[in-house]
Amino acid sequence: MPRRENISMSVIRRLPRYYRFLTHLKDKGVTRISSTELSVKLGLTASQIRQDLNCFGGFGQQGYGYIVDQLCDEIGNILGLSSRYKTILIGAGNLGRAIASHMQFEDEGFDLIGIFDSSPSKTGTRINGHIVIDTTELENFCEKEKPVMAILCIPREGVQSIIERLYGMGVRNFWNFSHYDISMRYEDTVVENVHLNDSLMTLCYRISNPNDK
Amino acid sequence: MPRRENISMSVIRRLPRYYRFLTHLKDKGVTRISSTELSVKLGLTASQIRQDLNCFGGFGQQGYGYIVDQLCDEIGNILGLSSRYKTILIGAGNLGRAIASHMQFEDEGFDLIGIFDSSPSKTGTRINGHIVIDTTELENFCEKEKPVMAILCIPREGVQSIIERLYGMGVRNFWNFSHYDISMRYEDTVVENVHLNDSLMTLCYRISNPNDK
DNA sequence: TAGATTGTTAATCGATTAACAATC
DNA sequence: TAGATTGTTAATCGATTAACAATC
Numbered sequence: 001m002p003r004r005e006n007i008s009m010s011v012i013r014r015l016p017r018y019y020r021f022l023t024h025l026k027d028k029g030v031t032r033i034s035s036t037e038l039s040v041k042l043g044l045t046a047s048q049i050r051q052d053l054n055c056f057g058g059f060g061q062q063g064y065g066y067i068v069d070q071l072c073d074e075i076g077n078i079l080g081l082s083s084r085y086k087t088i089l090i091g092a093g094n095l096g097r098a099i100a101s102h103m104q105f106e107d108e109g110f111d112l113i114g115i116f117d118s119s120p121s122k123t124g125t126r127i128n129g130h131i132v133i134d135t136t137e138l139e140n141f142c143e144k145e146k147p148v149m150a151i152l153c154i155p156r157e158g159v160q161s162i163i164e165r166l167y168g169m170g171v172r173n174f175w176n177f178s179h180y181d182i183s184m185r186y187e188d189t190v191v192e193n194v195h196l197n198d199s200l201m202t203l204c205y206r207i208s209n210p211n212d213k
Numbered sequence: 214m215p216r217r218e219n220i221s222m223s224v225i226r227r228l229p230r231y232y233r234f235l236t237h238l239k240d241k242g243v244t245r246i247s248s249t250e251l252s253v254k255l256g257l258t259a260s261q262i263r264q265d266l267n268c269f270g271g272f273g274q275q276g277y278g279y280i281v282d283q284l285c286d287e288i289g290n291i292l293g294l295s296s297r298y299k300t301i302l303i304g305a306g307n308l309g310r311a312i313a314s315h316m317q318f319e320d321e322g323f324d325l326i327g328i329f330d331s332s333p334s335k336t337g338t339r340i341n342g343h344i345v346i347d348t349t350e351l352e353n354f355c356e357k358e359k360p361v362m363a364i365l366c367i368p369r370e371g372v373q374s375i376i377e378r379l380y381g382m383g384v385r386n387f388w389n390f391s392h393y394d395i396s397m398r399y400e401d402t403v404v405e406n407v408h409l410n411d412s413l414m415t416l417c418y419r420i421s422n423p424n425d426k
Numbered sequence: 427t428a429g430a431t432t433g434t435t436a437a438t439c440g441a442t443t444a445a446c447a448a449t450c
Numbered sequence: 451t452a453g454a455t456t457g458t459t460a461a462t463c464g465a466t467t468a469a470c471a472a473t474c
Contacts, residue, residue: 203403247456
């Protein structure tokens with residue numbers, strides 16, 4: 001059971017995919033799967049899958065394969081999905097509202113406890129059971145509720161100052177949908193960027209340049 | 214001017230970031246930048262930036278650096294942002310509506326020409342100037358309008374059958390927000406997945422396992 | 427036991443970084 | 451010309467793949 005330190009991002013980014021697929025298999029009633037079968041379904045090599053899993057432990061049985069249920073639970077544990085991280089969302093525009101209503105945060109370790117916006121046209125409105133709070137209330141709210149993670153769905157211009165305020169209130173983890181690249185000038189922060197425009201541009205490139213992969 | 218074939222995905226995924234940052238510099242009135250300055254701002258190495266750019270041509274001037282305006286335009290061209298790709302969106306739920314209203318498709322080569330949903334509660338409603346069309350009309354619409362790209366904002370279960378219908382109507386490019394991994398059984402397709410749940414799980418992992426990068 | 431499939435080490439491949447000659 | 455910075459080749463590093471011994 002090696003449990004290596006410093007797992008690479010390449011491996012980490014594949015974990016949710018494994019988890020998602022194994023959950024699906026479990027729901028279908030499949031009990032056992034080999035790395036070779038998995039590799040075919042996921043378009044990876046069996047070698048890679050075994051390497052990835054063995055970063056965390058020996059979950060398989062030689063000559064048999066992996067027990068779907070068990071492996072699924074193990075990966076869920078590795079991902080830390082049963083944690084509870086108090087989460088706030090900043091920005092109740094189209095995107096913020098969609099994220100708030102669309103995501104099942106609870107299944108992935110996060111509890112959405114507040115939604116903020118600075119526009120009077122948004123504050124007071126209700127999104128999925130949450131009343132949108134004025135951003136001026138941020139400090140009061142954080143002091144009382146101690147959120148540890150913030151989802152940023154605000155325009156580029158507002159990001160830097162919001163981050164500084166949140167960092168000051170102890171928030172260290174950010175799921176960032178803004179066009180702004182949060183630079184790593186802060187210690188101990190975890191930032192996951194979702195740059196939808198970048199994703200779309202990549203797609204544009206790939207359509208426009210069909211020779212490349 | 215080498216213009217290598219088969220640019221790697223690693224390089225392609227950095228292009229939008231370069232473009233975004235250079236646009237920002239341009240707006241700020243910066244005219245000239247060196248790979249070293251860029252590397253500091255973007256948290257990359259100067260070497261990597263020069264390598265990346267030289268996949269497409271020698272855009273710099275020795276002893277001087279890069280002209281921001283010019284480099285920005287070049288990358289825009291490489292990305293193909295001035296193309297016009299007729300695009301439809303399937304699924305007018307929270308996420309689909311947000312994507313339709315939030316993204317500036319026109320700036321990135323795409324023209325949104327239709328939004329579809331199969332629920333009678335959604336069809337007929339208006340999103341950002343588009344009336345939501347019943348999915349049963351998909352074939353009629355495609356025959357007339359010939360879209361080349363589809364944005365998928367529907368639940369997992371519906372994806373496979375929609376893709377088959379769209380593929381049959383000549384759609385080859387997909388921006389996929391569903392939990393479903395579109396497998397590459399189709400030729401000549403370009404698929405860009407945006408798995409928000411995967412992204413969130415990765416974040417959960419990184420918060421739960423602070424030792425790793 | 428024989429067959430299958432893992433865990434793990436070694437080999438290969440690709441991407442990043444370093445170095446430097448070319449040149450503006 | 452001297453200084454600066456690119457374009458490009460060579461060296462390094464990391465990730466993926468192949469191979470196989472361990473073992474269920």
